Amino acid sequence: MSLETLYQEILLDHYKRPRNKGVLPHASVHGGGVNPFCGDRIDLYLRLEEDRVVDVRFQGEGCAISQASASMLTEAIHGKTVEEIRAFAARVEKMLKGEEGDELDGLGDVQALQGVRKFPVRIKCALLAWKVLQDALGEYLRNPA
Amino acid sequence: MASDAPVLAGRSRHVVADPLDVERIRQDFPIFLKRTGKKRLIYLDNAATTQKPKSVIDAVRRFYCEHNANVHRGAYWLSEEATRLYEGAREVVRSFLNAPTSSTIVFTRNATESINLVAYAWALNHLKPGHQIVLTEMEHHSNLVPWQMVARRTGARLEYVRITDQGKIDLDQLSELLRRPTGLVAVTHASNVLGTINPVAEVARLARAWGARILVDAAQSAPHIPVDVLDLDPDFLAFSGHKMLGPMGIGVLYAKRERLEEAEPFLFGGDMILSVDWHESTWNELPWKFEAGTPNVAGAVGLAEAIRYLQRLGTGRIFSHERQLVRYAFERLSEVEGLRIFGPGPEERLGVISFEVHGIHPHDLATFLDARGIAIRAGHHCAQPLMKRLGVVATARISFYLYNQPDEIDALVDALQEARRFFLG
Numbered sequence: 001m002s003l004e005t006l007y008q009e010i011l012l013d014h015y016k017r018p019r020n021k022g023v024l025p026h027a028s029v030h031g032g033g034v035n036p037f038c039g040d041r042i043d044l045y046l047r048l049e050e051d052r053v054v055d056v057r058f059q060g061e062g063c064a065i066s067q068a069s070a071s072m073l074t075e076a077i078h079g080k081t082v083e084e085i086r087a088f089a090a091r092v093e094k095m096l097k098g099e100e101g102d103e104l105d106g107l108g109d110v111q112a113l114q115g116v117r118k119f120p121v122r123i124k125c126a127l128l129a130w131k132v133l134q135d136a137l138g139e140y141l142r143n144p145a
Numbered sequence: 146m147a148s149d150a151p152v153l154a155g156r157s158r159h160v161v162a163d164p165l166d167v168e169r170i171r172q173d174f175p176i177f178l179k180r181t182g183k184k185r186l187i188y189l190d191n192a193a194t195t196q197k198p199k200s201v202i203d204a205v206r207r208f209y210c211e212h213n214a215n216v217h218r219g220a221y222w223l224s225e226e227a228t229r230l231y232e233g234a235r236e237v238v239r240s241f242l243n244a245p246t247s248s249t250i251v252f253t254r255n256a257t258e259s260i261n262l263v264a265y266a267w268a269l270n271h272l273k274p275g276h277q278i279v280l281t282e283m284e285h286h287s288n289l290v291p292w293q294m295v296a297r298r299t300g301a302r303l304e305y306v307r308i309t310d311q312g313k314i315d316l317d318q319l320s321e322l323l324r325r326p327t328g329l330v331a332v333t334h335a336s337n338v339l340g341t342i343n344p345v346a347e348v349a350r351l352a353r354a355w356g357a358r359i360l361v362d363a364a365q366s367a368p369h370i371p372v373d374v375l376d377l378d379p380d381f382l383a384f385s386g387h388k389m390l391g392p393m394g395i396g397v398l399y400a401k402r403e404r405l406e407e408a409e410p411f412l413f414g415g416d417m418i419l420s421v422d423w424h425e426s427t428w429n430e431l432p433w434k435f436e437a438g439t440p441n442v443a444g445a446v447g448l449a450e451a452i453r454y455l456q457r458l459g460t461g462r463i464f465s466h467e468r469q470l471v472r473y474a475f476e477r478l479s480e481v482e483g484l485r486i487f488g489p490g491p492e493e494r495l496g497v498i499s500f501e502v503h504g505i506h507p508h509d510l511a512t513f514l515d516a517r518g519i520a521i522r523a524g525h526h527c528a529q530p531l532m533k534r535l536g537v538v539a540t541a542r543i544s545f546y547l548y549n550q551p552d553e554i555d556a557l558v559d560a561l562q563e564a565r566r567f568f569l570g
């Protein structure tokens with residue numbers, strides 16, 4: 001278990017140069033969450049047009065894994081429909097929990113998160129942004145604005 | 146009490162001529178020996194729990210191999226022998242705390258259970274609406290959450306003594322607070338985050354002058370500095386065995402006899418009764434009134450051996466060794482750019498150092514160090530209100546014990562420098 005498995009270059013790049021960081025006023029979907037164990041915090045903002053993400057931002061603080069994961073998330077879901085995002089997030093969650101084999105096609109940069117599987121205490125860090133996303137979309141679908 | 150305890154009477158700035166032979170001490174700890182050949186273990190999380198010397202492990206093993214029987218029950222020699230060992234362990238703890246009688250020494254699972262015992266058995270029956278419970282901002286959750294429960298149930302109010310920017314409690318504010326009716330002052334002897342050694346004898350004196358009871362959480366202090374209940378004079382004092390070389394699952398509550406007498410039992414069942422009728426029972430004498438059910442006899446025996454081990458080496462020598470490590474750590478850590486230490490200077494703390502490295506989250510730091518065989522703690526250290534006070538969500542923490550060495554601090558500092566290149570480069 002080398003450190004480089006966990007902190008892959010792409011991941012460190014997202015941590016040092018987070019993509020889409022900031023607040024989105026008038027977001028169609030907004031959600032936030034924390035990991036009480038370590039204090040990691042993520043807020044997500046999505047703007048939808050005709051069910052498709054046309055803009056996305058995240059705010060947060062915490063470890064490299066949690067913040068890089070959120071940054072990757074914003075790139076991964078840009079341009080996707082809500083249904084596509086939910087399917088994608090479910091796949092990522094399975095990958096992080098080690099429930100899926102090696103079928104990581106189409107996950108892009110997000111693949112770099114798979115190293116956490118060898119570091120059980122860090123899985124929660126990687127999962128946080130994706131859980132916030134799933135919860136926020138679930139809420140959005142139940143109560144569309 | 147260790148024979149050299151008076152050396153420490155003046156606290157911190159003393160020099161013991163006879164330093165510990167750490168290389169030899171390390172030979173007593175199987176966990177360090179097993180690792181030879183593999184990656185070296187640099188264990189810097191002693192405030193969480195300590196490693197166990199072979200003599201403690203053997204004492205527990207020997208109890209089960211040679212002396213195992215239930216205590217206070219059987220009219221046969223093996224049970225008498227187990228009872229003798231269990232009560233002998235109580236006597237070792239009594240002498241360690243310099244308590245007048247072993248009837249005021251109650252065995253529990255750990256400091257948390259000891260504090261809960263006070264909360265349930267004494268505080269719920271003695272605190273009233275209008276009372277305050279005075280805590281400090283540096284309490285561990287174990288000396289904070291039970292008092293939230295007591296406050297909710299009794300109508301007493303929680304008040305917190307501020308800590309200064311140097312990480313010390315504000316005694317002036319404590320004196321102010323004590324002007325109002327105070328049921329209990331519950332304070333830690335030493336902070337598990339800041340390492341601050343609190344002047345608990347002074348706190349107890351103030352509290353008593355205003356008629357308040359005092360509880361001292363000695364979980365962090367008992368392993369490292371003398372805890373003399375005649376000197377500190379608390380109403381209650383709690384600590385855990387596993388933070389001082391003892392087994393997990395054995396802890397101690399000391400309390401003044403009057404407090405134990407006026408308290409209700411905490412747990413009800415076997416061994417804590419004198420007689421039981423269909424509808425009523427009478428309670429056993431102290432301390433057994435508070436020890437319902439089969440106790441952790443092997444744990445008590447192990448704890449007694451841990452105390453003997455510490456006393457053989459001498460509390461003063463151990464403290465002196467740790468103080469030198471703290472001084473050296475302060476010196477070396479100051480070389481790391483962006484590193485900030487929380488709490489007081491090296492002369493006013495135990496071997497506990499919480500810090501942050503600017504730009505690197507404590508969890509990333511801990512994972513990085515772990516890959517180099519260095520075990521440190523990262524997180525809120527069960528002191529979330531204190532984290533709030535410090536304005537951080539988490540810190541990294543190193544904590545020393547008698548088996549740590551300066552070259553482990555060197556390895557830590559090298560790894561911190563590498564971590565900076567890795568995460569910030």
